[in-house]
Amino acid sequence: MIPKGKLIAIGGAEDKGTDRDLFAVHKNNPNYTELGVLKRIVDEAGGKHAHIEVVTTASSIPGEVWRNYLNAFTKLGCTRVFHMRIRKAKDAEQEDNLERLKTCQAIMFSGGNQSKITSVYGGTEFFKILKHRYQHENFVVAGTSAGAMAMSHVMISDGNAAYSLLKGEVKNAIGLGFVEHVMIDSHVNKRGRFTRLAQMVALHPHKTGIGLSEDTGVIITREDELEVIGSGAVMIVDGSHILYSNIATIKDGSPISMEDLRVHILQKGNLYNCKTKKITI
Numbered sequence: 001m002i003p004k005g006k007l008i009a010i011g012g013a014e015d016k017g018t019d020r021d022l023f024a025v026h027k028n029n030p031n032y033t034e035l036g037v038l039k040r041i042v043d044e045a046g047g048k049h050a051h052i053e054v055v056t057t058a059s060s061i062p063g064e065v066w067r068n069y070l071n072a073f074t075k076l077g078c079t080r081v082f083h084m085r086i087r088k089a090k091d092a093e094q095e096d097n098l099e100r101l102k103t104c105q106a107i108m109f110s111g112g113n114q115s116k117i118t119s120v121y122g123g124t125e126f127f128k129i130l131k132h133r134y135q136h137e138n139f140v141v142a143g144t145s146a147g148a149m150a151m152s153h154v155m156i157s158d159g160n161a162a163y164s165l166l167k168g169e170v171k172n173a174i175g176l177g178f179v180e181h182v183m184i185d186s187h188v189n190k191r192g193r194f195t196r197l198a199q200m201v202a203l204h205p206h207k208t209g210i211g212l213s214e215d216t217g218v219i220i221t222r223e224d225e226l227e228v229i230g231s232g233a234v235m236i237v238d239g240s241h242i243l244y245s246n247i248a249t250i251k252d253g254s255p256i257s258m259e260d261l262r263v264h265i266l267q268k269g270n271l272y273n274c275k276t277k278k279i280t281i
Contacts, residue, residue, distance in 0.1 A: 001135060002222050002223060003134055003135045003136075003178075003222070003223055004134075004135065004136055004137055004138055004139075005133065005134035005135065005136075005137060005138060005139040005140065005141060006044055006138075006139075006140050006141070006219055006220065006221050007134075007141050007142075007143075007151055007178055007179060007219070007220040007221075008040070008041055008044065008140060008141070008142040008143070008217055008218075008219050008220075008229075009142075009143055009148035009151055009184055009210070009212060009217050009218050009220065010037055010142065010143065010144040010145070010147075010148055010186075010212065010216070010217035010230070011144075011145065011148065011186045011187060011188065011189075011211075011212025011213045011214050011215070011216050011217060011230075011232070011234075012111050012144050012145030012148075012186045012187050012212070012214055013145075013187070013190075013214035013215055014037040014038060014144055014214075014215050014217070014230070015032075015033075015034055015035055015036065015037065015038075015215050015231070016035065016038065016068055016069070016071065016072035017034050017035045017071075017072055017075050018068070018071070018072075026231055029231055031230070031231045031232075031267060031268040032215075032231040033231070035072060035075060035076055036215075036229070036230060036231065037215060037216070037217055037229060037230045038069075038072055038073065038076060039076055040219070040229050041106060041108065041140065041142050042073070042076055042078060044106070044140050044219070045105040045106035045140050046105050048076060048077040048078050048079065049078075049079055049080060050078070050080065050105040050106060051080045051082075051103060051104040051105050051106075052073065052078065052080065052081045052082070052104060052105065052106045052107070052108065053081075053082055053083075053084050053100055053101065053104045053106070053107045053108070054066060054069045054070075054081065054082070054083050054084065054107075054108050054110065055084045055086060055107060055108065055109050055110065055147075056083065056084075056085060056086075056110045056112075057086050057087065057109070057110075057112075057116055057117055057120050057121075058109060058110055058111060058112030058113050058114060058116045058117050058145075058146040058147060058150075059110050059111065059112035060112060060113075062083075062085055062087075062110075063085075065110050065111075065112075066083040066085070069081070069108075069110070070083070082100065084097055084100065084107075086120065086126075087120070088120060089120050089121070089124055091120075092120060092121060092124050092125075092126035092127075093124055093125055093126060097126065098125060098126060098129060101126060101129050101130060101133075102129060102133075105139070105140065106139070106140035106141075106142060107130065107140070107141055107142070108142040108143065108144070108147070109141075109142070109143040109144070109146070109147030109148075109150065110143075110144060110145075110146075110147055111144050111145030111146045111147060111186075112145070112146045112147075113146055114146035114147075114149045114150040114155060114156075114157065114175070115157050115173065116146075117146065117147065117150040117176070118150055118155065118173065118174065118175055118176060121176065122176075127176070131176075131177075131178070134178055141178060144186075144217075145186045145187065146186070148184050148186055148212060148217070149175070149184050149185065149186055150175045150176050151175060151176055151178045151179055151184060152175045152176075152177070152178070152179050152180075152182050152183050152184050153174065153175055153177040153179070153180045154172055154174070154175065154183050154200070154204055154207065155172060155173050155174065155175030155176075155183070155184075156170065156171070156172055156183065156184075156185055156196060156197075156200060157171045157172055157173040158170075158171040159171055159196050159199075161191055161192045161193050161195060161196055162192075164193070164195040164196040164198075164199055165195050165198070165199065165255055165256055166252075166253055166254065166255055166256070167199070167247060167250050167251070167252050167253065167254050167255075167256055168252030168253060169199070169253075170196050170199045170200060172200065172203070179220055179223055180223070181206075181207055181208060181223065181224060181274050181275070182207060182208045182209070182210050182220075182274060183197070183200050183201070183204065183207050183208070183209050183210065184210045184212065185197050185200075185209070185210070185211050185212065186212050187212075187213075187214060188211035188212060188213055188235055189213040189214060189232060189233070190213075190214060193211065194211055194235060194237075194263075197209035197210075197211050197235065197237045198237060198256075198258070198261060199247075199256060201237045201238075201239040201261065202239065202242075202245050202247040202256055202258055202261075203247060204239070205239030205240060205242050205245070206239070206240065207239075208236060208237070208238060208274045209235070209236070209237030209238075209239075210226070210234065210235070210236060210237075211234065211235035211236075211237065212234055213230075213232030213233050213234065214232060215230050215231045215232055216228070216229070216230035216231060216232035216233065216234060216268075217229050217230050217234075218234060224273055224274040224275040225271065225272075225273055225274075226271065226272040226273070226274065227269070227270075227271055228266045228267060228268050228269065228270045228271075228272075229268060230268060231268070232267075233265050233266065233267055234265070234266045234267075234270075235263060235264070235265055235266075236263065236264040236265075236266060236272055236279075237261065237262075237263055238261075238262040238263070238264070238277060239258075239261060239262075240262075240277060241260045241261075241262050242258055242259065242260055242261055243259045243260045244257070244258065244259040244260075245257065245258045245259075246258075264279060266279065
């Protein structure tokens with residue numbers, strides 16, 4: 001079934017209108033717009049009067065994270081942005097949270113630890129409603145950093161970038177499964193995570209690796225169609241043309257080897273189709 005909703009996966013550190021250093025870095029970047037990524041979430045949700053719920057389950061500092069988002073969305077003129085402070089599965093099952101989920105136009109998962117998201121929501125009524133709305137309605141599911149990584153079926157759960165070309169150093173788990181054909185990593189620019197994606201694509205060459213830079217994201221529609229948003233770049237790692245890989249035969253701790261792994265680098269406005277492997281500039 002082709003979903004009617006949209007996923008907005010963000011690489012983390014999206015501009016909230018408070019980081020003067022970030023503004024200085026991007027002063028000559030024509031793709032930079034203050035609060036640009038968050039504004040796109042608002043626009044996709046229906047405008048500044050849309051009902052948006054921010055979920056901070058993944059974060060260890062939920063109160064601080066929520067205040068930052070409240071300030072940012074307020075600057076955009078939003079009047080109906082609320083905080084779902086869900087820490088455990090029983091919190092998600094509270095009737096008030098379920099009713100708010102049924103009536104909002106968009107939900108946004110914050111950064112933190114993606115495994116917290118999957119462990120809290122898996123199998124809950126909250127998740128069933130969330131997935132049903134994404135599949136059957138014009139509903140927006142946004143996530144930044146950990147919130148983005150948890151969207152896919154195969155999720156990167158851990159892995160030190162410095163050792164990620166050694167087999168077994170990148171750990172994966174089952175994510176929320178909103179999208180089947182991709183795997184998402186965040187902070188690929190500042191944290192040097194391209195090789196994490198490379199190992200994941202070696203393990204799952206039929207899936208597309210999406211590496212998101214900071215203040216950058218993709219809007220995923222119809223499960224396979226990607227639009228790049230934000231001020232930075234997105235790496236697309238395509239394993240469908242791999243001619244040789246040793247990942248299946250080497251022992252854990254050994255370096256991996258691949259031939260003809262394809263990488264594309266896209267910027268704001270570029271489109272990519274995960275099914276056809278075609279780029280629109």
